[in-house]
Amino acid sequence: MNVFILSHACVTPINQAFFAEVERRTGWNLTIVAPARWASEYGSRVLERWPDYQGALVPVPVWLSGNVPLHVYRTFFRDLLRTHAPDVVFVHHEPYGLATAQLYAANAAVRRCPIGFFTWQNIPKRYPAPFRQLEQWVYGQSAFACSGSESAADVLRQKGYTGPIDALPASLDLDLYRPYDGAPALKRELGVEEDVPLIGFMGRIVEEKGLGTLVQALDQLREQAWQVAFIGGGAYEGELRRMLTQMGLIDRCTWRAYVPHTEAPRYLSAFDVLVLPSETRPNWKEQFGRVIIEAMACGTPVLGSDSGEIPHLIEATQGGLTFAEGDAHALAARLQSLLTDPALGHRLAEHGRRAVQERFSLAAVAEAFAGTLRRAARPSTTPIQVH
Secondary structure, eight states, X not given: OEEEEEOGXXXXXXXXXXXHHHHHHHOOEEEEEEESEEEETTEEEEOOOXXXXXXXXXXXXXXXXXXTTTOEESSOSHHHHHHHOOSEEEEOSOTTSHHXXXXXXXXXXXXXXXXXXXXXOOSOOOOOTTHHHHHHHHHHHOSEEEESSHHHHHHHHHTTOOSOEEEOOOOBOTTTSSOOTTHHHHHXXXXXXXXXXXXXXXXXXXXXXXXHHHHHHHHHXXXXXXXXXXXXXXXXXXXXXXXXXXXXXGGGEEEEOOOOTTTHHHHHHHOSEEEEOOOOBTTBOOSOOHHHHHHHHTTOXXXXXXXXXXXXXXXXXXOEEEEOTTOHHHHHHHHHHHHHOHHHHXXXXXXXHHHHHHHSBHHHHXXXXXXXXXXXXXXXXXXOOOO
């Protein structure tokens, strides 16, 4: 079977690993089209190939690089569709995006083969014209949809999509995301003694990640031994440092800017607990929390707020504890439990690692996605709907 994939996320090579696993398990011919260059908060990235991906990788320049909903490819896609002759098309992009409509229009004009999209959107937003109309048109043209979470699937139904929806959560290469043997050495590299618990945060340092609440919780635990590592960068970093300095906690913090995906497991393995204290905003709530399963795969327990998908993910894996978002007292109490009871952390870590192996490995998610594409390419009289 020939599969045609459009994915701006695949400009980051590790995101091709999932499709490499689909390729390996099925023997299908895959074509990935991605931006030739993509702007991000970490700088401009040029499309590169992930070593395990063997299929066609087609770089196409885009206008409005870095703008997820508004970017468009500098092609009509018609020649690409004729050349690669797909049996099924997957747009790894939200249904309201201009790039999505662009490929859907080309498919309608050239191939009219089964086509589907992906969504993380877990808030039922009403978009202005023409995005609202394009979104509804995409729904009507789609043979299938994939959602990153159950709440995203619920939003699709609320907004009028009536076709099949299959689950497509984040997945991990467990050869990369695993406990790292050199964790004690890395703690020393970060300036943390081996017997001092290391609390970790990894991600964008922005206000909605709840880092102000984390600082307040740490202030309540100042009498206990701990260090905290902030891995990432963002607009809130200056305010975060100011708060920590004002509270006299800055000397107990270590900082690293963005680290490559291939280096992330080393840091996650060194943490004694990963904290994700995200806080819902009117136009945003945590869509999944990929770093949660990354930490669990590395043998690290997780402490997360109840924003968006976080509590559902932690409950499903049993790999951590949750607290009410914005509640510094509750966060401090959960942290204290983990800091003073290492056995609890070990039990949670074991549950989480096992659950990630079973549910979020590349193999497990790729096999399920292959089933989605098979059903789309050879539809039965009764569509199968999986949430």
